[in-house]
Amino acid sequence: MSINTFTNINRCTIKTLLSVFFTLVLLIQTAPAGTTSTVFFYNPESSVDNFAALKSEFDDYLSNLGEFAFQPFSERATFETALTEKSQGIYLLSSWHYTQLNSKTPLEAKLVGVSKGELQQRKILTAKDISTISSLSGATIAGAGSDEYIKGQLQQMLGSEYSVIIPKIKLLSVPKDIDALMAVGYGVAGAAISSETSFNKLAMINPKQHAQLKKLADGEKNFLLIAAVTKVQKTDETPLLKVIEGMQDQEIGERKLKMLGLDGWKRIDALDASLSKQLR
């Protein structure tokens, strides 16, 4: 075999390989961008490390109903990157986070979470031995969620009148509201920030501790979890939205929703105008 024949064979192989490569590239580009629709979840209001449980329970449920998946996030930045880069799928996030993100990455709320018939909840500040807000200076406040979230809630509750106190407060992030409330009972924290609902739950769980706590301040009402899509959405998420909305109609789906602290969902377009405008 001459050198020329050898070179010709090589050229031919390279040509074939290149054409196969370009065909593959074209195929990939013309295929729908990701056939699996994903629910992305991040909640700064909770520090319960249950991501593995959420992933497995929701994946199990959703994958039985179509090409759907669930992706929980523990880091806010990673969640936000996924949101801005992908612009597809459904984003489950707290209303506090939704309001913050909406100014950077325009979102469109589609569903709002419901718990015991309520769409909104209020955060409250309770204490056992501290009776005035000014005495909070130097105290430890326990709360569930990220430090940034707890601090934001405190600022909103205490207002500008007590803004000088906030840098003097030590925060203790605990996994859940009930832990924060009980931490006050055991003297680990001076005060707790929790939802009003969790405070009422404490009355059933530990009536003595509940009776010892007094309310120092309360915040504005906020929506529970929001299901949203980006306004520059690349894909149609109607099928996945329908599946999420329908979870409350099946016992198994409702049980998964309970892991997020919800009983069901309500469509934003079915809300009273005074409420829905808060999410625009």
Place this chain on the structure above:
Amino acid sequence: MIAQMKMNFSKSINRLILKLIFQLVILFLMGVVPAFADNPSKIFIVNSDATVTKYREVKLAFISQLNKQTNSTVEFTIDDNHTPEQLEKLIKSENPDLIFSIGSQAYQLSSQYGENKPILFSSAINWQRFGHRDNTFGIANELSMSQELSLSRYVLPGLNRIGVIYDPKFNTERIAEARKQATELGLTLVELNNFEADSLEKNVEELLSKIDILWLIADPSVLSDKDTVEKIFNLSTEHKKPIITYSNAFMSYGASLIIAADTPTMGRQAANLAQNILLHERIKEVVQTPAGSHIALNVCQLNKINIRYNADALDAVNQIIECK
């Protein structure tokens, strides 16, 4: 004339002193003169074992919670290359303001070589057995009885008669506390504390017939060997009674509910406590109970024995075990 000169001299000196004070105040405000508070406190972290996940979680949460402007850290992990003798030398040369020990071995060695430094411990199992110096502080390894019982009632409501097996040699005080807490929560504690190894099976069966749920606590006499543990779990399943316990190690035996301390919260608590110690603030609780809880729910086992759980508590559950 001399009097006039003395007066002028005194005035000049006063002016000079005032000028100096004024300049110093300006410099201080401008941050040119380093404030003493800017000198960070040095915290020496001693870890019993780098391979233990729980220790690593505590350490990471501790460092992340610390105020970086006012604290610096030095780390030491006990292993084949880092001997107790090296620890002693390093404590002397680093001269830290506080020693944070993670795990029992680290706590013991820190107490031995820490001289008069304040010591803060966490993750030390049964820390009471090591003795206690005046300037020792800590985060206990176990949740308080009240928290364990309250959370158990939250997740598995309506199970009011709680059985507990214990040896008075190890757990008299703990059970006295549990009795008090159970009464406050409207629960009844049914105790089994007088048993022989040969009659354990019969005694456990008797106990199971009187209770709604069995609470397995850390007791070396009861949890003496694998066979005994298996026997207790098997009897419990036969009698359709759930077991609540403190460690994930019992999940494979069929524990229905595990309530333990959340380790990252322990690290954050330790960091807050460290800062209180370094600032010489009043410490209300020298040894704090862990504030965060970690809950594992074995739905598979509960379905097997036909016990219902509170679905509204699922958002507080970290781990759910389903049947495979």
